[in-house]
Amino acid sequence: MIADRSWARLNLAALAVLVLGIAGCVVGVILDAAWFFRAWLATFIFWLGLPLGGLTLVLVHDLSGGGWMATARPLLNAAIITMPLATLAGIPAFVALPELYSWTHPAPSLGNIFYLNTDAFLLRYAVYIVLWNLLAAFALWGPREDAEPIAPALSWISGLGLVLLAFSVSFASIDWVMSLEPTFWSSVFMMTAGANWFNTGLAFVLLAVALTAPISRRDHMADLAAILLATTIFWAYVEFCQFLIIWEENLKSEIPWYLLRITTPWARALFISVGLGFIIPFFALLAQPGKRSRAVVAAVCALILIGRVAQAWWLVLPEFEKTGPLWLDVAAIFVLGALVLLLFLWAWRYAASLTAGTLQIRRAGHG
Helix, strand or coil: CCCHHHHHHHHHHHHHHHHHHHHHHHHHHHHCHHHHHHHHHHHHHHHCHHHHHHHHHHHHHHHHCCCCHHHHHHHHHHHHHCHHHHHHCCHHHHCCHHHHCHHHCCCCCCCCCCCCCHHHHHHHHHHHHHHHHHHHHHHHHCCCCCCCCCCHHHHHHHHHHHHHHHHHHHHHHHHHCHHHCCCCCCCCHHHHHHHHHHHHHHHHHHHHHHHHCCHHHHHHHHHHHHHHHHHHHHHHHHHHHHHHHHHHHCCCCCHHHHHHHHCCCCHHHHHHHHHHHHHHHHHHHCCHHHHHCHHHHHHHHHHHHHHHHHHHHHHHHHHCCCCCCHHHHHHHHHHHHHHHHHHHHHHHHHHHHHHHHHHHHHHHHHC
């Protein structure tokens, strides 16, 4: 568990970042309100990865088990507790749907208005919020003990939860990101979005593990680093598959989506995403010593998170002709990130205190 002094410093730093971010967002709204909504959408897409990644890992552990959960459980619980904040954070962006989505004023040639319309969009958003928070409640307060998976008789709930999560995440990625260009379609896009979110959540949790876990838990850190490496490779694989298929087909309804992102200054965000989010982590974690080094794992996780921020910007912001100030994009990341971090730190400390109290009670009982 994090020391009291370090915990206080992190809270103070988060509060300072929050104030700085709020100031930047206020100025941004005054100068360019339309770009603020776009920057906030990218921010929402990025930070949603923390609770979704934590939830996915807990449900997977219910079906597979794994000793690494003894170290990761308090952190995963803290990540999942941020679900209400992260899901509701889409509201500031979606109050201005016409500023984000062209299908809110569709052309006569747009044939999918039965799906892409404001009422259906907001209804689906409400369904995602309810479903993901119900699954989060199950992951937090289901019948589990410490680092053990759920009882075998109830494991079907975790399996069903993973299926529902996969489908809902797929539709959410279509609604929030792919529909920014309503004529674009890719059957691989949903897998790239899911891998992106899971990778973000795992990198955040593993960063906390690398910074705070005792040396005796280094094997658990190495196991989590191996999972992170596998998901990073999967993310790169599906991203490349999508690019290769679309580039080979060269269809007028698909190829402009990539041309907009690789022939403009936004291509730099792609290089950052691939370089920091895949190439460096791949070589750093490929050998076992890298997975067991706190410094290496922490650095890799930090680089992956930076790469995922660049990925969120690359997915969302090139769709708009006018480019806003970069400092407003950063300010939006700061605001929601500081709020998420404050909630995460509080939940982590609370979960650790409960665990310590439970251990003391059990030792007293054995005595």
